[in-house]
Amino acid sequence: MxxxxxxxxxxxxxxxxxxxxxxxxxxxxxxxxxxxxxxxxxxxxxxxxxxxxxxxxxxxxxxxxxxxxxxxxxxxxxxxxxxxxxxxxxxxxxxxxxxxxxxxxxxxxxxxxxxxxxxxxxxxxxxxxxxxxxxxxxxxxxxxxxxxxxxxxxxxxxxxxxxxxxxxxxxxxxxxxxxxxxxxxxxxxxxxxYNLHFPKKEKIYSINEGNYAKFSDGIRKFIRYCQEKKENRPYTARYIGSLVGDFHRNMIQGGIYIYPKTASYPEGKLRLLYECNPMSFLAEQAGGKASDGKKRILDIEPTRLHQRTPFICGPTGLVSKLEEFMIYCE
CATH class of the missing domain: 3.30.540.10 (Fructose-1,6-Bisphosphatase, subunit A, domain 1)
Structure with missing residues (x-):
């Protein structure tokens, strides 16, 4: 070992x-x-x-x-x-x-x-x-x-x-x-x-649904998509409130993590440099994808140390599906 x-x-x-x-x-x-x-x-x-x-x-x-x-x-x-x-x-x-x-x-x-x-x-x-x-x-x-x-x-x-x-x-x-x-x-x-990868079959979506009324139409429609009884859905809602805990579980069991912008946090709440960049690097290395809803997190040009951003990461297909909802609705 x-x-x-x-x-x-x-x-x-x-x-x-x-x-x-x-x-x-x-x-x-x-x-x-x-x-x-x-x-x-x-x-x-x-x-x-x-x-x-x-x-x-x-x-x-x-x-x-x-x-x-x-x-x-x-x-x-x-x-x-x-x-x-x-x-x-x-x-x-x-x-x-x-x-x-x-x-x-x-x-x-x-x-x-x-x-x-x-x-x-x-x-x-x-x-x-x-x-x-x-x-x-x-x-x-x-x-x-x-x-x-x-x-x-x-x-x-x-x-x-x-x-x-x-x-x-x-x-x-x-x-x-x-x-x-x-x-x-x-x-x-x-x-x-060894060599962790997101499973091919998604099971989980992780988001604080207590903020549902504050989410954009695209995010709300994606949540409803996750709850539909179609194909391999509905997915199970799991949210710890610790990025490390939610990410670790989702990478092992298969799921998407979502922390979008809200009226209270129009730029998002998570920190680009300390949280989103490292987790995005890991997500991509594990065969997944990380986005702010429209563009790749790892391509964002930082302008300040404590910059915030919306954050979505998980299996590539599921993150891309959420991006489709956001583009279509917004």
Whole structure:
């Protein structure tokens, strides 16, 4: 059985040692979060609000802050990342290269340290989403905002960690999607899901139907399409409210995830850089498709760190069908 490190060594098309250092950072922070998540019900230090409103205007959970700090410190310690943008920080964070470091420190990381944090207090699956790019600015120059505002199709690595009944790290470097489950008894991630693909038969649609009245005509007609008793329908409605949890289930069982724009969020609610780009990269590598309803997510030109977008991803045929409804109705 492959460990994550062994698998990276045998299957990487990028600098192996640099990638191993990067994954070492991700594993270290994720194991720290795994430990805290598994005792969240036992201590008030972890559950509840921190009393801070983050840059998104949302109440920050205590575990949000813990996860953010865990990843920042872990990336700083491995001498391979030059800059980080986090959903919990207004501006990007520069990591100074250490003198003894022979690496170029060329990686840019964008991260949602704790996706679905509203579910922390009720023991529902939550996760971490990460995205990695090569810096655009010359190595001897200071980082600029353009290093972070890259299209999703420039990602060299994307993935997530889901903290649920087990802790699983899922990633792709452009050669398929692979999942590794943490064995907490030895602290090692082992290959458990090789070359994940969306199943050919769709079963699920995932959307917060409580917002039905706020959806566009195209979205409402697509929901009715999913509920029709025709062919292999109706589909089953499943919605966790954690992007990582919903995406992971849909990739394994076959389903579409929909978070459209509404009157309350005319630009959409999910963040392009921290959530949609990495999940779109994974969706395409798993044989699926990701769209804002009209165009490919990975082709969107970012203009700001905390940019939002409507988001639809899942099996190619089902996403294309939703796009047809939206074009026809709008």
């Amino acid at each position: 492959y460990t994550l490190g062994e698998f990276v060594i045998e299957n990487s098309s990028h600098s192996t040692e640099a990638l191993l250092r990067l994954f070492s950072s991700i594993k270290l922070a994720s194991k720290a979060i795994h430990k805290e998540v598994n005792k969240a019900g036992l201590t008030e230090k972890i559950i509840g609000n921190s009393g801070i409103t983050n840059v998104q205007g949302e109440n920050q959970k205590k575990l949000d802050d813990f996860a953010h700090r865990a990843f920042i410190e872990s990336f700083k310690s491995r001498n391979v990342v030059c800059g980080i943008a986090s959903e919990e920080s207004e501006n990007f964070i520069v990591i100074q290269k250490k003198q003894e470091n022979d690496f170029k420190n060329q990686y840019i990381v964008l991260i949602d340290p704790l996706d679905g944090s509203s579910n922390i207090d009720v023991n529902v699956s939550i996760g971490t989403i990460f995205s990695v790019y090569i810096r655009k600015s010359p190595i001897q120059m200071n980082l600029t905002i353009e290093d972070f505002l890259q299209k999703g199709n420039q990602q060299i690595l994307a993935g997530y960690i889901i903290y649920g009944s087990s802790t699983i790290l899922v990633y792709s470097t452009g050669n398929g999607v692979h999942g590794f489950t943490l064995d907490p008894s030895v602290g090692t991630f082992y290959l458990s899901h």
